[in-house]
Amino acid sequence: MESPKRQIILQTPNLEGAKKAIKTGIARHRTVVIAGSCTVDYDGRASSKLEEGERLIIFKPDGSALVHRPKDYSPVNWQPSGSIFHTRIGKDGLVIRVFRRKERESMVISLTMIQMVAVLDLVDNGDFTLYATEKEMQEAILFKPDILEPGFRPMTKEMAVDPGFIDIIGYDADDILAVVEIKRVKANKKAVEQLKKYMDVIDLDDSRRVRGILVAPDITDNGSELLNQLGYEYKPLTPQECSEILKQKRGTPLTAFFEP
Amino acid sequence: MESPKRQIILQTPNLEGAKKAIKTGIARHRTVVIAGSCTVDYDGRASSKLEEGERLIIFKPDGSALVHRPKDYSPVNWQPSGSIFHTRIGKDGLVIRVFRRKERESMVISLTMIQMVAVLDLVDNGDFTLYATEKEMQEAILFKPDILEPGFRPMTKEMAVDPGFIDIIGYDADDILAVVEIKRVKANKKAVEQLKKYMDVIDLDDSRRVRGILVAPDITDNGSELLNQLGYEYKPLTPQECSEILKQKRGTPLTAFFEP
DNA sequence: GCCTAGGTCCCGTGG
DNA sequence: CCACGGGGCCTAGGC
Numbered sequence: 001m002e003s004p005k006r007q008i009i010l011q012t013p014n015l016e017g018a019k020k021a022i023k024t025g026i027a028r029h030r031t032v033v034i035a036g037s038c039t040v041d042y043d044g045r046a047s048s049k050l051e052e053g054e055r056l057i058i059f060k061p062d063g064s065a066l067v068h069r070p071k072d073y074s075p076v077n078w079q080p081s082g083s084i085f086h087t088r089i090g091k092d093g094l095v096i097r098v099f100r101r102k103e104r105e106s107m108v109i110s111l112t113m114i115q116m117v118a119v120l121d122l123v124d125n126g127d128f129t130l131y132a133t134e135k136e137m138q139e140a141i142l143f144k145p146d147i148l149e150p151g152f153r154p155m156t157k158e159m160a161v162d163p164g165f166i167d168i169i170g171y172d173a174d175d176i177l178a179v180v181e182i183k184r185v186k187a188n189k190k191a192v193e194q195l196k197k198y199m200d201v202i203d204l205d206d207s208r209r210v211r212g213i214l215v216a217p218d219i220t221d222n223g224s225e226l227l228n229q230l231g232y233e234y235k236p237l238t239p240q241e242c243s244e245i246l247k248q249k250r251g252t253p254l255t256a257f258f259e260p
Numbered sequence: 261m262e263s264p265k266r267q268i269i270l271q272t273p274n275l276e277g278a279k280k281a282i283k284t285g286i287a288r289h290r291t292v293v294i295a296g297s298c299t300v301d302y303d304g305r306a307s308s309k310l311e312e313g314e315r316l317i318i319f320k321p322d323g324s325a326l327v328h329r330p331k332d333y334s335p336v337n338w339q340p341s342g343s344i345f346h347t348r349i350g351k352d353g354l355v356i357r358v359f360r361r362k363e364r365e366s367m368v369i370s371l372t373m374i375q376m377v378a379v380l381d382l383v384d385n386g387d388f389t390l391y392a393t394e395k396e397m398q399e400a401i402l403f404k405p406d407i408l409e410p411g412f413r414p415m416t417k418e419m420a421v422d423p424g425f426i427d428i429i430g431y432d433a434d435d436i437l438a439v440v441e442i443k444r445v446k447a448n449k450k451a452v453e454q455l456k457k458y459m460d461v462i463d464l465d466d467s468r469r470v471r472g473i474l475v476a477p478d479i480t481d482n483g484s485e486l487l488n489q490l491g492y493e494y495k496p497l498t499p500q501e502c503s504e505i506l507k508q509k510r511g512t513p514l515t516a517f518f519e520p
Numbered sequence: 521g522c523c524t525a526g527g528t529c530c531c532g533t534g535g
Numbered sequence: 536c537c538a539c540g541g542g543g544c545c546t547a548g549g550c
Contacts, residue, residue, distance in 0.1 A: 035267075048388065053382075056382065068318065071341065129308060163482060
């Protein structure tokens with residue numbers, strides 16, 4: 001009796017051998033990597049046809065599937081996680097159908113020649129942490145509001161309105177209400193329009209002044225123009241700066257600033 | 261003298277052997293696939309840290325790089341095409357640095373254990389065609405304007421305004437001007453706002469009536485509400501229908517409808 | 521399920 | 536080069 005191997009790698013297998021390895025790999029929740037010549041037909045939200053050529057195909061244990069050409073960042077065809085695989089040998093060669101219930105869409109890969117099949121048991125529990133995100137910018141302003149401007153006091157974060165979410169609402173040193181919209185990349189006209197949408201909800205009565213503040217590392221000319229037109233303000237701030245600020249106080253829970 | 265192999269596949273190689281194969285593969289513009297235990301550090305527009313775990317790594321001849329965990333559609337770390345690779349053995353194992361000039365960002369992969377290295381010569385010249393896109397919806401309306409409504413005559417396509425592009429402008433059966441905005445997926449409030457933006461540019465003088473028509477396979481409740489508020493109209497149309505219509509007349513150039 | 525907004529979005533198409 | 540909008544975007548977070 002064989003003990004189950006951690007990996008199976010087949011070089012230029014015949015279709016029958018490839019099929020067996022692929023089916024076994026999928027059944028055992030392995031990551032399956034195939035290199036070979038294929039066509040791909042997709043049909044669902046849109047539809048597509050990929051003519052014969054050599055590609056790299058990946059099936060993951062979570063039901064995601066990728067077909068990569070030997071160029072480009074993005075897969076030429078794919079299915080997101082939660083898909084179901086069906087492998088069989090037909091007149092077009094080794095046919096793998098990847099079906100997604102939710103979107104009622106399917107991707108059919110027909111392999112005619114196979115260079116490699118690798119069935120891999122990838123164990124991956126490593127933590128992944130991303131820094132310098134928009135969320136970190138928000139946290140940095142809540143933690144050290146002076147980086148927005150001296151005397152600023154945040155009152156709410158992620159306030160649901162209209163529909164949408166205002167990143168931060170607070171009071172400035174003169175007790176004027178301020179709506180803060182944060183962007184981690186250069187802000188454009190759309191970002192200003194987004195801020196306006198929130199201002200339209202908050203700035204209802206003319207008696208009370210409300211400031212609109214756009215926080216971003218940079219702003220486009222068109223964005224700046226509209227901003228000035230609407231009487232809003234721009235505060236330059238980079239996600240990297242914010243990330244640095246948070247590093248100084250990593251460990252202090254964010255909730256501490258809202259609890260007595 | 262060896263003839264260059266079409267593919268090199270190494271199972272559980274040592275770091276030195278892996279390094280040699282990877283360097284050769286990159287130099288010869290091959291697609292390099294690595295399975296192994298690694299950490300990844302990214303620094304650029306944002307930054308990230310990925311702790312030790314087993315992943316699938318892909319380097320393509322166009323300078324794109326992907327690190328895939330055994331789950332998810334999207335890579336956990338990556339660089340788009342145009343990156344430069346540098347491979348060396350250091351104290352952290354086999355270290356591959358992927359550098360991108362344009363964004364001044366880098367991804368460093370440190371491999372400690374390697375399950376597989378595959379150097380593949382993927383030849384892929386197959387055509388890829390995507391159907392049922394927004395562009396096809398536009399073409400279908402230009403080709404057979406009656407699918408929008410009987411008597412509709414398109415005048416311009418992709419008219420640049422403001423900034424932005426109005427998908428189609430035309431006259432209806434009663435010679436009323438109509439601004440048409442197309443969405444290939446369910447239209448939401450944002451889509452209606454986009455139409456409004458274009459209407460604000462076209463519908464300047466109150467003397468002339470202008471219709472705003474949103475074409476989409478479906479519309480959200482919020483979108484519909486705003487649409488009614490603004491007095492615009494919704495025309496249901498699916499990208500699939502449009503794709504079918506175009507199939508009937510594939511071959512007729514789009515320009516034919518604008519030339520004498 | 522719907523809806524909104526973010527993304528190291530990527531990518532193409534203008535100017 | 537910058538700016539804007541599309542994408543089979545995908546994905547997370549609310550409701």
